[in-house]
Amino acid sequence: MADDEVGVDDRAATQAALDEVFESMGALADRMGVEVLSASAERVVGRMPVVGNTQPYGLLHGGASCVLAETVGSVAAALHAGRGGRAVGIEINASHHLGVRDGSVTATATALRLGRSLATYEIQVVDDAGRLVCTARLSCMIQRSTTAE
Template sequence: MALDTDQLTEIMGDPAFAGALGTRMGLEVLEASVERVVGRIPVEGNTQPYGLLHGGASCVLAETLGSVGSAIHAGLDRIAVGIELNATHHRAATEGFVTGTATPVHLGRSLATWEIVITDDAGRRVCTARLTCMLRDAPKRA
C-alpha cells in the first residue's frame, strides 16, 4: 500500500521524515516507497575526531531509511519501531555526501526487515546495515 506524502507525514510526524536527530544531521529523504527508500547526509558535521564519517551517523541514516519504509508498509493504523540494527563499516568517508538505499528483506504483519547500503559520492560502499522494525497498532489519538 503506497502512502502519499501527507499520509506519511501523519504517521511519522515530520514532513522531512528525518526526525529531530536526522534534521540536525542534515538528513534528506530523496525517495520513499515500500520497495525502496533513498536518503543522504553530508559527511561534514557528522564526523568523529579523526575527520571521518562517524559510524553512528551511518546508523542514524540506516535506521531512518528503514523506518520510513516500514512506516509506509505498516499503513495509517500502525506504527513501525526499530528493534534491532546492525552495521558493518567497510571504508571511511571524508567529504561530500553518503547516500543510503534501503530495500526490504522481509515485509510481514508484525516485523519488517530492511537492508541498507550506504555509499560515498564515488559509489563505493561505506556501510552495510540491516534494520528490523516491529509493526504495532498506532496509539489512540485524543
C-alpha cells in the same frame, strides 16, 4: 470507478502516509542533515552530509551511518505500517567498509521481508563516487491501530 481514479486515490493515500512519516522523523535526523529523496514501503533512498557528522579523526562517524540507515529503514517500515500504524526499530547491525571525509553519503533501504508485525530491510550506504561505505540490516516491529477508522 475508473482505473485512473483508483491510481489517484492510491497516490493521495501514499502522499498522506508520507506526510505523516516525515512529520515524525525526529530531531536527530534533522540535526544530522538527513533528507529523504524517494520513499515507498519497499525502498527508501536518503542522503546525509559527511561534514558535521564525523569522529575525531575527520572520518564519517560509524554512528552517523547507523542513524542514516535507521532513518531510511524506519521511514520504509512506517510506510509499510500505513496510516495510523507505526514502526519501532528493534534491531540494527552495521559493517563499516570505507572511511569518508567529505561530500555526502546516500543510503538505500531495500525490503527483505514485509510481514504483518515485522519488517526487515537491508541498507547500503555509499559515498558520492558510489563506493560502499556501510552495510546495515534493520528490523522494525510494526504496530497497527486497533481502532476502526
